[in-house]
Amino acid sequence: MTTAIGLVGLGWIGDSHLTDLAARADVEIQAVCDVDAARTAEFAGRYDARACKDVDELLATELDAVWICTPPQHHLAPARQALARGIPVYLEKPVARDLAEATELTRLAEESGVVCAVGYQWRAIELLDAVRSELASSDVVSLSGYSVGPTAARPWFLDQAQGGGNLLERGSHQIDLARAVAGEVESVLAVGSAVRVDRPGVAARNIDDALTLVLRMTSGAVATVVIAWTPADVPGRYGLDVVTDSGVLRMALDPEFRLTGRNRGLEVSAGVTEEPFSASNSRFLAAVKAGDPAAVACTPADALATLRVALAGEEALATGRTVTVS
Template sequence: MAENGVRSRVKCRIGFVGTGGVATRHARFVATFDDAEIVAVIDLDHDRAATFAHAHGGRAVPDVAALIDAGVDAVYVCVPPYAHGEAERALADAGVALFVEKPLALDVPTAQQISDRIAAAGVVSRVGHHWRCAEPVRGARDLLAGRTVRQVSGYWLDKVPPVPWWTDRARSGGPLVEQAVHVLDLARVLVGEVDEVYALSAGPPQGGTTDVATSGVLRFACGAVGTVSTTCALAGKLRAGLEIVADGLVVGIGEDRLHVGDGISTRRRRFDPAIARRAADREFLDAVRGDGSPPAPLGLPDHAEALRSHRLACALATSVGTRVPEEAR
């Protein structure tokens, strides 16, 4: 388990809770690190866990207790929104470092309970807001330094993801919580905290309860105003990101792109998103191995910091239901 001995150990012992597509992405990057090895994995679908272990290493075990008994130093928790809670609490109590994929939970109380448990245990935690590690975000932060931000426009324009739980809001939390939290986290990093939100939805698609489209208004503490919009009505992912208007400048940011304009000309650059994703896994492993540095503003957030973005996303989702403005902090 993740104690001082990890620093001197040749390989950090990694486990997985959940072995779906996101877990597979992390496992592929972990495989490129010569100081880490996957030793045990669990999934509600044991056959899927066994297939994952065969492909990436380790062995499939029946439950979290067996994962802990396997001597893991760190665990990736890659489960749907409704499944967060029990695993994180048990692993934190056992002294295991945690990489938790977003969103943190369906709601704020569950995420807060997990965060409190992690803090009490004193274990390393990071949350999968890997956009913070992307070069476009670093470039945008430099460009906006010293400028007054006036307006923020966020968007996630996509299809229905190919997982059975996503169209059930009671299991996914809806698009603002499950997807747009990436964009909202980026808005907090580049512009600052949001005080108040108000959101509406266009209703669920046929056969589901998740909103097919949402639009929200945000009031930032710095005085800027913003919007965020989502849809799952398309045949594929069109784009996701932010446009930030500051005095004399507009900066557009996505996981893989940066564009800068002044109303007359625009400069555009493209980036490989795999670089930031790999960097996020490397940053987590370094923290587990005893780097000792607190999370950087443009590095992966720990659980307590990510909770602020989760709270913002949940405030928007709540406003969709209440149809009144909601406090975001």
């Protein structure tokens, strides 16, 4: 059975989704739209899809699901329209830019009963299941997450008020992974670097190029998250180290995707069969076919909880104080 999909927002992340979806024999790219009409026409031609002038026109086509890849401050309106029509939604992360819109979007998804996923992709990989299996008989003492590497300099990303900068756009991936591994977060402390990374051709920005978060988990464990935005020619490093009461687990993320370590006196080793971006799309498509909102990798409710922590981190970064998560 072929799944007819539409996609809203043809920036670099929308482009990445279309590349993945176009490679699937069971997916048909039916319609696309963007605020840039020329870009819409270009992508429509590339994928033999309908070029829609706006979200209303796109959602009026025969769709089985829609991907919303707009900037985070523009998530709620198209998601509300799609859910009201009963169209499953894959929403890029974060769930929204502010708590009020995120809460509203989560409520709409839950009340509609429509499948809705948020793109925290690391939740979709087998490594997470392997870590959770190890932790079934162990307690987490500490977590050390790191996200160091280049990223696209989107205009809204460069403005803290619009996109939340590195903390919300990149750091929230690590926050979400820490929550998925070790449970909820009680409080956040954050420190940003005053040293600026040289970025030729990039307009003025007011975001932190590097920062560190310290998360106090409700379990009593502590987590650190290091985020650094590097020049484009520097290889990235992404991962999470988990110290338990009986060992150490090392989750190497992009590009290795390997779990290694030793726990309860035994060597631990695991890999993946599908990289996170594709795995998250696969989980969503399977949930759509099954009509099961709980089958997605990350639900809006989970993404809302992650946003609460990220916003507490943003406040901590601005004030220099430890902030309790609401």
